[in-house]
Amino acid sequence: xxxxxxxxxxxxxxxxxxxxxxxxxxxxxxxxxxxxxxxxxxxxxxxxxxxxxxxxxxxxxxxxxxxxxxxxxxxxxxxxxxxxxxxxxxxxxxxxxxxxxxxxxxxxxxxxxxxxxxxxxxxxxxxxxxxxxxxxxxxxxxxxxxxxxxxxxxxxxxxxxxxxxxxxxxxxxxxxxxxxxxxxxxxxxxxxxxxxxxxxxxxxxxxxxxxxxxxxxxxxxxxxxxxxxxxxxxxxxxxxxxxxxxxxxxxxxxxxxxxxxxxxxxxxxxxxxxxxxxxxxxxxxxxxxxxxxxxxxxxxxxxxxxxxxxxxxxxxxxxxxxxxxxxxx
Ligand code: PBG
Ligand code: ZN
Numbered sequence: 125x126x127x128x129x130x131x132x133x134x135x136x137x138x139x140x141x142x143x144x145x146x147x148x149x150x151x152x153x154x155x156x157x158x159x160x161x162x163x164x165x166x167x168x169x170x171x172x173x174x175x176x177x178x179x180x181x182x183x184x185x186x187x188x189x190x191x192x193x194x195x196x197x198x199x200x201x202x203x204x205x206x207x208x209x210x211x212x213x214x215x216x217x218x219x220x221x222x223x224x225x226x227x228x229x230x231x232x233x234x235x236x237x238x239x240x241x242x243x244x245x246x247x248x249x250x251x252x253x254x255x256x257x258x259x260x261x262x263x264x265x266x267x268x269x270x271x272x273x274x275x276x277x278x279x280x281x282x283x284x285x286x287x288x289x290x291x292x293x294x295x296x297x298x299x300x301x302x303x304x305x306x307x308x309x310x311x312x313x314x315x316x317x318x319x320x321x322x323x324x325x326x327x328x329x330x331x332x333x334x335x336x337x338x339x340x341x342x343x344x345x346x347x348x349x350x351x352x353x354x355x356x357x358x359x360x361x362x363x364x365x366x367x368x369x370x371x372x373x374x375x376x377x378x379x380x381x382x383x384x385x386x387x388x389x390x391x392x393x394x395x396x397x398x399x400x401x402x403x404x405x406x407x408x409x410x411x412x413x414x415x416x417x418x419x420x421x422x423x424x425x426x427x428x429x430x431x432x433x434x435x436x437x438x439x440x441x442x443x444x445x446x447x448x449x450x451x452x453x
Pocket of ligand 1: 241243245253292293327328329330331332344399400401402
């Protein structure tokens with residue numbers, strides 16, 4: 125048969141495939157999320173996230189340093205406080221669980237990038253991401269008063285030594301307020317990575333077990349975005365960039381690759397994707413059942429993030445991926 129084009133020619137050997145490959149995942153794309161809890165000694169497994177633990181401060185340091193030794197350059201910290209209240213006081217306490225962990229971590233390993241999730245839900249008795257008033261089972265989350273607490277939280281993280289603060293609350297105007305607050309406190313160089321396009325998603329279920337942050341009543345649909353909306357995601361991202369975000373994030377990852385692609389194409393900023401807890405749990409469960417090859421599936425998914433435009437990938441698999449990339453089985 126005469127064919128003028130035979131695309132298979134370029135796939136005929138591993139060497140050729142390597143030669144023409146368009147995208148690759150590297151270890152320096154990876155960010156490892158970690159949970160530090162005031163309530164545990166040692167490590168407590170998260171049932172819905174096999175391989176993920178709530179860590180004591182000591183274990184957190186050990187885990188972060190081990191990851192850094194394997195080539196992971198950044199960790200994303202979440203804190204679980206002993207005490208929760210209606211004003212999320214422990215979110216911005218000088219000696220809060222996150223602030224202490226950041227201080228110890230930066231002292232132990234100054235060149236490990238420490239990113240802190242900035243939100244109030246883990247610190248609120250009701251689990252919402254802002255100051256909330258309940259009317260029956262209806263939750264009304266106040267915007268502007270919540271932003272004030274979020275700014276205090278971000279500044280307290282910067283004071284502790286965080287390199288990057290990552291607000292995940294989805295209140296309006298938080299990035300601008302945070303930039304102003306950080307600058308006023310002398311933290312012009314603290315980077316803001318905004319959860320810019322964050323959707324209200326069923327895929328956060330396992331995380332809320334890990335972070336003990338499920339809302340007691342109501343849901344997050346009045347602040348996180350509607351899964352049906354792509355143009356709105358671009359408007360949200362544009363706002364965060366105008367307000368001073370240095371890095372933007374799309375979350376969740378796999379079900380929202382279209383959003384990731386559009387955000388990267390439209391704005392061209394360094395763009396992060398969050399491969400969230402539910403995405404992790406799905407593959408873990410299938411792998412444990414023997415239905416999927418975990419390594420092959422995860423590496424393919426990481427590549428999908430890169431192909432869709434991700435510069436940074438936040439994933440609970442960061443350490444395993446680093447190992448696989450280094451040739452471990
Ligand atoms: C806190 C926060 C959440 C996640 C990151 N930061 C949960 C939520 O918004 O309910 C989800 C991460 C994951 O599912 O892995 N606002
Ligand atoms: Zn939150």
